[in-house]
Each structure stands twice: as structure tokens, then as C-alpha cells.
Amino acid sequence: MLDYRYDTFYTLAKQLNYTRAAEELNITQPAVTKHIQSLQAELGVNLFIYEHRELSLTPSGEYLFQQLDQLMPELHTIYRTLTQNSQLKIAVGRTIGECFLFQHDTAFSAFFDREDIELSIDTTDVILPKLFSNDIDIAIVAGEIDEHKFTKTHFLNQRLVGICSPLNNEVRTATTLNELTHSFLILRERGAGVIQVLKRVLAQSGLSIPQFKKHTHIANTDAIKKMVIQNKGISFLFDCSVKEELDKGILLEIPLRPITSFAFYLVTKKGREREPFIKQAIKELKKTI
Structure with a gap:
């Protein structure tokens, strides 16, 4: 719905790289250059400056980008409402x-x-x-x-659950996080929501992940649970992730207090x-x- 030149400008302003902008727009790099030159000629201002091998926005370009950044969601809404066939x-x-x-x-x-x-x-x-x-x-x-x-x-709400093997006699009765810091902590991958939640819980007790004796990140919940079942460490997961294993008794919930829901x-x-x-x-x- 927007003049194609403005769309090209908006993409280039985000990427600040002609090659990446062309790839995102699925057009050639010379086409990107042509669109920008045409738009600049019509507006009578320079929108980009290229210095020291770096592309940046001029003040006019920055202003146009900020205005388009506010308009794009509304244009997207209008387009989808009219077409009614987007996924x-x-x-x-x-x-x-x-x-x-x-x-x-x-x-x-x-x-x-x-x-x-x-x-x-x-x-x-x-x-x-x-x-x-x-x-x-x-x-x-x-x-x-x-x-x-x-x-x-x-x-929905989920509890953050500390889990251990039934064989882990050292932590199976722990009620505070401080009692767990000597353990090997087996965690989901960095960037997972459960890690963000865990960091917040630890901070409330004045703790952080590096304060544990040892820790590792694994991008597979099943692998984490298997390692904990084998008594290689402890972990923290949302309760829906471990319900089956807890029901079977092959994992135990560490009875930490208070129980925290997120x-x-x-x-x-x-x-x-x-x-x-x-x-x-x-x-x-x-x-x-």
C-alpha cells in the first residue's frame, strides 16, 4: 500500500546495508540504489550519507524513518483487514x-x-x-x-520447580536455594524464558547462577531430565515439563519455599x-x- 520507494527506504534504513536490504526486499542492489535516488530527487533532500565505508542516515533520513516506523503497523493493519487472506x-x-x-x-x-x-x-x-x-x-x-x-x-500460570534424582540425598529435603549452591546446575539454553525466571528467583535470595558449584546449559529438556534422573545434577523447569516424571517418582521436586508461580x-x-x-x-x- 506504500509507495515502493518508501518501502525500500525503510528497509535500507533498518539494515544500513545495500546488500542485506536487497536480499530482504528480494530485488537487486542496483534497484535499491535507483529507488533511493528517485525518492531523494523527489523530496529534494539527501536521506543517507556514506562515510568511512559506513552507511548512515542524515537528519532528514532519520526523521523520515521515525515517521515511517510509526506508520508501518497501521498500514499493516489496513492491508490485512482489506485482504483478509494473510496467514x-x-x-x-x-x-x-x-x-x-x-x-x-x-x-x-x-x-x-x-x-x-x-x-x-x-x-x-x-x-x-x-x-x-x-x-x-x-x-x-x-x-x-x-x-x-x-x-x-x-x-496461564506455571510453577518453577527445582528437581533432583530420588538418589540425591543431599538436596532432596532442601527448603532454601542457598542449600543448593554446592550442586551441579543443569539448565535450559540461554535466552529461554525459564532462565529469565530463574535468574529473577535467585536474585530475590541474593544469588546468581555463577554462584553454583558448576553449571551448564543444554537446549533439550529431555536431555536435562535424563541427566537429573541419573543423579548428575539438579535443574529448574516449569512444572508442566516434569509432571510425568514426578508422577512416576523418577524425579523428585525439591521442597523449596515459597513455591513460586509465574x-x-x-x-x-x-x-x-x-x-x-x-x-x-x-x-x-x-x-x-
């Missing part, structure tokens, strides 16, 4: 993916069977930048949410929660849990 892109954190997404005969899993939904699964720190750049429409994540950039709606949120880029398709999807998602 809704939803990203979920790994905990949601592991615990809820592939359960049979649930309203939540059935929601993602719709043909107009494109689903991805990743860590919170990967998802949120994509949400901000409009590559994703809705995210379902835990962890820190910048409320200046995003709008969040409560989705929220998962439906998150959109600020302002986009008003888009009809996103608003409707959030309404439907809230009914599935």
Missing part, C-alpha cells in the same frame, strides 16, 4: 511447545490445526525481536516483557493488539486453556 504468524516458547502444543484432543492444539496459522517454536530472546519487527504477529512466552515495546495478556503471556507488538485478526486470535486462544 497469522504465531511463535511459542519451547515450554509451551513441549507441554501443550502436541497434546491430543485439546482446544489449544486444535487451534493450531487451522490453515491460516503459521507456527514456530523458539526461545523467548529469539521470538521477541521477531515480534517487534513484525515477522511474528503473536507470541506465547514467559520471562521479561518490555511493556514499552509490547502488550501482554495473561495466558505467568506465560500472549504478547503482541504495542499497538498491534487492535488489529482485527490478532484481537480475534487472542480472544480465541484465551479460551483454549
